[in-house]
Amino acid sequence: MNKSAIFSRDAVFTSFQSNQDQLLKEIYDKLLDLGYVKGDFLAHIIEREHNFPTGLDTSTLGENLPNIAIPHTEGEFVNKRLIVPVALENPVVFHNMIRPDEELSVKFLFMLLETNPDGQAKLLSQVMNFLAKTPEEDLRNFLNFKDPDSIYEYLLQNFE
Template sequence: MTQKNIFAPDAVYVSKQSDRDQVLKETYDHLRKHGYVKGNFLQHIIKREDNYPTGLDTTTLGPNLPNIAVPHTEGEFVNARLIVPVALTKPVIFKNMIKPDKELRVKFVFMLLDNYPDGQAKLLAEVMAFLAKTPVNDLRALLNMTDSNAIYDFLIKQFT
């Protein structure tokens, strides 16, 4: 799989919402309009995020990096295999994946869509590998971007 087919220009989003569920709803509305997700996607991604949080503390990757989240749900609720980058103009609270009782201020979301059973695990591994190998300054630049075209261009060039 190449990076060219796991990102789509119309599946990069910037949200001005300040609440997790509103970010997920706004992103869902955008993805639904473009046919990437099914009508029951939103309720399932929120329920999964409540039960299995996806916030990631990025302090282990380098100094002054914004935290991220990688929400996803089962393949039966999506129509495509994509990583959907969502830039947040203000931090939004997600629960920590490793310590679910802890809250994290998240500034960037990599929403995972995979219409194969348990396919999100492979996409999650690819996101984690990308985060680990990308130079900290480049990663910091990406996670602070709020222009969807710039985000798409960066990821097409750097995500391998």
């Protein structure tokens, strides 16, 4: 797998938002400017997140790991296949993908952009594989990174 093909240096972000919809809009605006998503992407990713939450409780991976979310929507709203890492300066509430009634305080996103309707499962499994295979201490450090360059370099070196 060509890691530089699923990560792009200009699509690694840090956000100060503390509201989920505002966070998704901020990332959407940047991705739209870069030409990575289409104009109707935002409405669909917000709707999908409300109906099919993507928060992930990381306590099963280790102690004191920040929770993550993996928002995504259909490929028809995407122009380029990417995983978009987003470090959050403030926790943002997402609902748990396993128990949708449960709220999670999330500190890191892996937004999935997939043009192929059948490809989202593969991207999701790659993210889950990365989380499962990264040693706990390394994962804790990584999920607390705030610098986009550091995030990008770490993923190029460690994402399988």
